[in-house]
Amino acid sequence: MNADFQKAPLMNKCEYKLYIRLIKLLNEQYYNKGLRLFSQVSMGEFLKSKDSEAFKLINSKRVDFLIINNIGLPVVVIEYQGNGHFDNNFIERDAIKREVCRKVGIEFIEIKPEYDELEFDFIARALNSVISKNVV
Secondary structure (H helix, E strand, O other): OOOOOOOOOOOOHHHHHHHHHHHHHHHHHHHHHOOEEEEEEEHHHHOOOOOHHHHHHHHOOEEEEEEEOOOOOEEEEEEEOOHHHHOOOHHHHHHHHHHHHHHHOOEEEEEOOOOOHHHHHHHHHHHHHHHHOOOO
16 A cells, blocks of 8 residues: 555557557458457457466467457467567567467467568458458
């Protein structure tokens, strides 16, 4: 009760810039499909496992961006590979995230800081694939 707290930004400036671009893409091309974007989501919130040890491994890991479908199921994870991303054990963390997403059928997309329209075309293709598979 006596501890001090301060507000902290949910995303850094580069992540927020990407967030705005992703929102624009979803609003312009996919809003009527019910796709929605969330940021900084704990994997334990959208993945389950009967194996408690496996769940502990992913529960505290966060994804930068998560796109869900019209019934709230995760369909795409986007990881921004910014400068702060390469701390400590990032290779292991990302490998775990990537593999778990692959196992459950969630598209896992990595975006580099120098992204351009090609990355957004790739994201759009992934979303179109989700839609065509009737996952939405």
